[in-house]
Amino acid sequence: MNFNTNTSDQKELFKDIIERLRPPLGEKSAYPDHTGEYWALCPFHDEEQVGSFSFNEQGFNCHMCGINGSIFELGQKLGIIKDSRLPKNKFTGITLQDYSEAKKLPLDFLQSLQVHERNQKGVPQLLSPYFNQDGKRVGTRIRTSLNGFNSLLWAPGSRPTLYGLWWTGKPLQDCIINGDHGDMIILVDGETNAQTLWFYGFPALGVPDASTWKADWKDYLAGKKVYLWQEHDEDGTMFVRRIGNDIPDAWVIFPPDNRKDISECHIVGDNIQALMSNTLESAIPFSKIIDEETKKEIEDLSEKAVIIGAKDILTEVVRLCRTLGIVGEENTIQLIYLALTSRILDKPISMAIKGTSSVGKSYILEKVLEFFPRSAYFDISSMSDKALFYTEESFEHRFLIIGEAVGMSDEFISYLIRILLSEGQIKHMTVESTEHGNQGKCLEKKGPTGFITTTTQIQLHPENETRLVSIDISDDRDQTKQIMMKIAESSMGLERETPLLENFIDYQVWIEKKGNKKVVIRYAKVLAEQTRPSAVRLRRDFSVLLSLIKIIAILYQQQREIDANGSIVATLDDYALAYDLISVKINEGAESSIKPIIRETVAVVDKLLNSGDSSLVSSFIDKNNNRQSFLDNTTIANALGLDTSSTSRRLKQAIRMGYLENLETQKGKRSKIVLGKIIPEDDSILPLPEDLKILWEAQPNSSAIVQHQNKIQGENYE
Numbered sequence: 130m131n132f133n134t135n136t137s138d139q140k141e142l143f144k145d146i147i148e149r150l151r152p153p154l155g156e157k158s159a160y161p162d163h164t165g166e167y168w169a170l171c172p173f174h175d176e177e178q179v180g181s182f183s184f185n186e187q188g189f190n191c192h193m194c195g196i197n198g199s200i201f202e203l204g205q206k207l208g209i210i211k212d213s214r215l216p217k218n219k220f221t222g223i224t225l226q227d228y229s230e231a232k233k234l235p236l237d238f239l240q241s242l243q244v245h246e247r248n249q250k251g252v253p254q255l256l257s258p259y260f261n262q263d264g265k266r267v268g269t270r271i272r273t274s275l276n277g278f279n280s281l282l283w284a285p286g287s288r289p290t291l292y293g294l295w296w297t298g299k300p301l302q303d304c305i306i307n308g309d310h311g312d313m314i315i316l317v318d319g320e321t322n323a324q325t326l327w328f329y330g331f332p333a334l335g336v337p338d339a340s341t342w343k344a345d346w347k348d349y350l351a352g353k354k355v356y357l358w359q360e361h362d363e364d365g366t367m368f369v370r371r372i373g374n375d376i377p378d379a380w381v382i383f384p385p386d387n388r389k390d391i392s393e394c395h396i397v398g399d400n401i402q403a404l405m406s407n408t409l410e411s412a413i414p415f416s417k418i419i420d421e422e423t424k425k426e427i428e429d430l431s432e433k434a435v436i437i438g439a440k441d442i443l444t445e446v447v448r449l450c451r452t453l454g455i456v457g458e459e460n461t462i463q464l465i466y467l468a469l470t471s472r473i474l475d476k477p478i479s480m481a482i483k484g485t486s487s488v489g490k491s492y493i494l495e496k497v498l499e500f501f502p503r504s505a506y507f508d509i510s511s512m513s514d515k516a517l518f519y520t521e522e523s524f525e526h527r528f529l530i531i532g533e534a535v536g537m538s539d540e541f542i543s544y545l546i547r548i549l550l551s552e553g554q555i556k557h558m559t560v561e562s563t564e565h566g567n568q569g570k571c572l573e574k575k576g577p578t579g580f581i582t583t584t585t586q587i588q589l590h591p592e593n594e595t596r597l598v599s600i601d602i603s604d605d606r607d608q609t610k611q612i613m614m615k616i617a618e619s620s621m622g623l624e625r626e627t628p629l630l631e632n633f634i635d636y637q638v639w640i641e642k643k644g645n646k647k648v649v650i651r652y653a654k655v656l657a658e659q660t661r662p663s664a665v666r667l668r669r670d671f672s673v674l675l676s677l678i679k680i681i682a683i684l685y686q687q688q689r690e691i692d693a694n695g696s697i698v699a700t701l702d703d704y705a706l707a708y709d710l711i712s713v714k715i716n717e718g719a720e721s722s723i724k725p726i727i728r729e730t731v732a733v734v735d736k737l738l739n740s741g742d743s744s745l746v747s748s749f750i751d752k753n754n755n756r757q758s759f760l761d762n763t764t765i766a767n768a769l770g771l772d773t774s775s776t777s778r779r780l781k782q783a784i785r786m787g788y789l790e791n792l793e794t795q796k797g798k799r800s801k802i803v804l805g806k807i808i809p810e811d812d813s814i815l816p817l818p819e820d821l822k823i824l825w826e827a828q829p830n831s832s833a834i835v836q837h838q839n840k841i842q843g844e845n846y847e
Contacts, residue, residue: 142204143186149207152179161185172207187340198283222253223274231275232321233396234328242324257320259287260295262349270320270337281319291346292320292335293327313409314353315382318360318368321392329401339368344375355379356412360389373415380412423642430639437636438687443467443706446500449628453496456611458489461600464710465497468581468598470637471680472505472526473646477579478676479550481589484602485775489612490583491532493602498530500633505641506530506581524555524578526641531582543593546580550596553577587781595666598673598714601724604775645686647696648679652825656704659816659824667814670715674815677707701825705818712815720786722811730779731788731808733768734760738804749801751792759792759801 150169161167171182171191182191190197204210225246229236243258255272268287274280283289315333317323323335334349336342357379359369373379385404388394395401437445443463450462464480471478482490498506506528529549548556554576559569588594640646650656653675660671682689682699690698716722737745737760745768748758766776780802783789788808792801816824 142209143200145209146184146200146203146207149209150184185340187338197287197289199281202282222249223255223272224253225255227275228255228272231396232325232392234324238328239324242327244324256284257292259290259292261290262294264295289337289341291316291349292337293323293333294349312352312354313356314350315356315358316350316372316379317358317391318365322358322390325392325395325401326405328395329405331405336368336372339364339371342371342375347375350376356409357381357415358391359383361386362389369415369418373419377416377419379415381415381418382408382412384408427639427643430635431643433632433635434639434643435687437632438685442636442684446497446633449500449630449633450493450496452628453499454615455489455493455496456615457603458493460710461493461602462497464598464600465494465581466500467677467680467684467710468579469497469501469505469528470640470684471676472528472577472579473641473644473683474676474680475577476553476672476676477526477528477577478598478673478680479546479579479596480581480598480600481594482581482583482600482602483586485604485778486585488602488604490602494530494581494583500630501637502634505637508532524574525576527578529578529580531580543589546582546589546593546597549576549578549580550593587778587785595718596669598711599718600714601726604771604778605726606770640683644683645691645695645697646683647694648682648699649692649694649696650675650678650682650699652699652701652704652821655825655828656816656821659821661812661814663814664718664720666718667715670718674707674711674715677711678703681706701818701822704821708815708818712813715814716811722813723786723788723808724782726779727783727786727788728808730765730769730776730783731804734765734789734802735804737764737768747801757792757801757803759803761799761802765802 147167150167150172152169166183166185168179168183170179173182173191173196183189184200184203186200188197188199189203201210223246225236225239225244228234228244229239244255246253246255248254252273257270257272258266259268259270261267267290269284270287270292271282271284272280273282313332315326315331316336317326317333318336318338320335323333326333355376355378357369357372357376359365359381361384369381373381384390384394385399388397388399391401391405394404443466446466447459447462455462461482465482468478468480482494484490504527507522507524508530529545531545545555548554555572555574555578557572559572589597656674657671660667678699681703682697685703686697689700692698713722717724738758740746745764746758746760748756751757762773762777762780765780766773769776769779771779780789780791780800784791784805788805790803790805792803793799
């Protein structure tokens with residue numbers, strides 16, 4: 130590629146890099162993610178999973194091998210840009226004198242900042258060292274020319290930080306004394322703007338560029354009134370948004386309409402003291418800018434929310450999932466949808482979707498996710514263990530999606546789930562190399578964070594299993610037949626048109642940003658009294674039940690009453706829906722009822738053993754010299770009409786519960802299945818909705834819980 134530094138060539142280069150690094154088919158990485166960052170396999174070290182290397186229009190960075198730089202450098206390293214084909218005037222270079230004259234900053238002033246030049250293969254380059262607060266050099270920015278897309282590069286081994294941290298010592302103190310600006314700091318883009326402000330006595334720090342900003346840099350600014358200089362272009366907006374998200378109480382200042390930055394103002398001869406005085410006086414709170422933008426966004430979302438909010442939302446979601454190719458699994462679709470919506474709660478509803486390989490677990494989850502904005506979840510199915518903690522992604526009020534083909538170890542997944550379920554956020558202790566040697570560090574991602582995992586395991590770690598909702602995907606013959614018919618319809622050209630889900634996505638954003646999140650369940654005490662406390666795990670299950678009722682009420686809030694305190698009043702219909710979705714799960718968790726597929730499997734074993742058919746029933750002489758009849762996996766599978774994998778899964782569950790036994794103790798040998806303990810009759814833990822209704826209405830202080838249509842526009846529940 131013959132590369133020039135004009136904008137069209139830059140965009141073309143970026144497109145070429147996107148295509149070159151596009152992850153293999155099947156990778157579930159966000160490309161790009163919701164922040165515009167592209168994640169790919171690192172081209173500079175061996176890597177099997179996406180998650181450590183990312184790039185954007187400003188540059189690239191690998192969290193594992195530490196290499197980083199500009200997009201131009203990446204293009205060169207990938208061989209997209211050939212040095213031999215660069216324009217001959219590419220490396221005319223720049224001297225300290227050139228820079229001094231161009232930026233109109235005195236030589237001795239620049240030299241006091243240790244800005245200096247060097248010759249690289251006969252070409253002069255300018256070096257601006259970066260020091261930490263202790264005065265130790267941590268990086269160097271190399272300027273190869275005055276302008277150009279590739280004019281600024283990081284020296285190998287550099288660790289980007291704020292430019293001027295060492296000036297928080299005496300030189301910056303001089304600025305504070307002379308300018309009387311001790312309570313403030315101005316963040317500007319790059320070294321030149323920081324140098325210019327220092328020259329005029331204003332305390333400033335330079336941010337190398339918006340893409341390098343790190344949230345913990347805000348700690349350097351503690352106790353200061355922070356001003357963010359916003360240039361008039363798109364990059365200026367990105368600069369302020371990126372930093373302002375971490376410093377929400379910052380103030381934003383703007384240059385005059387015909388100026389780009391403070392360096393340009395200085396170069397053209399503006400009165401900098403007067404200009405800065407006016408600029409600082411007219412500063413706007415970052416929060417006000419965001420509030421105004423959010424207000425406009427919410428107004429647009431509220432108009433759309435009326436359309437979805439008046440519908441039977443869950444029924445509509447199921448209907449649309451049918452057009453997306455999901456067969457059956459109505460309860461599964463609704464539970465996943467409600468769980469993902471619960472991200473707005475203090476304790477999201479986490480779940481495990483279980484089933485044999487190829488049963489459709491991941492497909493169902495992927496289709497339900499299409500109803501949600503990318504900000505609602507983060508798919509880590511192809512991410513390595515460490516990369517999760519170093520990503521810039523926020524996990525507050527968000528779900529982690531952990532798939533079957535996950536790039537993490539089983540031990541780490543179990544640890545991650547345990548931490549998420551117990552603390553609602555991610556924490557991990559590690560050792561990092563610093564200028565002070567190896568030091569322990571707690572890597573923490575704030576929550577609340579929920580998670581959904583798909584797995585072939587029958588049961589997760591016992592501590593994890595009791596803290597989440599488990600969903601089993603159907604493996605029966607009728608379901609398989611319906612799926613085959615759906616595939617056949619597609620092959621015949623009868624496939625339905627893909628539905629537009631934009632309004633559903635907008636509704637989720639509206640719930641998150643504007644919707645009422647306060648819910649009161651007036652009948653909660655009566656419900657607790659009528660719930661049979663047959664197992665300790667009900668202490669957690671009951672909380673999940675109440676959370677499910679709350680999220681149903683929030684979802685249907687346009688059709689619910691709002692009380693005098695501004696809370697949504699959950700109706701008995703909300704309990705009825707929650708009961709239909711989760712009562713069986715609660716019963717099974719407390720072993721108060723048995724899954725139909727387990728009953729069916731045990732019944733088939735009982736029937737076959739009592740048939741006396743020697744072609745089906747085998748026998749052996751046990752250690753007590755008694756003849757023992759048994760069945761093997763294949764015989765049971767044939768009777769059930771299932772494959773041996775699905776049958777084996779059912780048998781393992783029945784054996785774990787004690788309703789069947791496997792007398793064969795040696796691995797690799799044919800199973801010897803016999804009956805175990807007798808299966809009890811099913812018994813419900815939760816009261817029937819109609820029974821709860823009668824009991825609640827009989828309460829002397831009860832009031833009618835009715836459905837009520839609320840107007841969305843203009844209401845604010847924050």
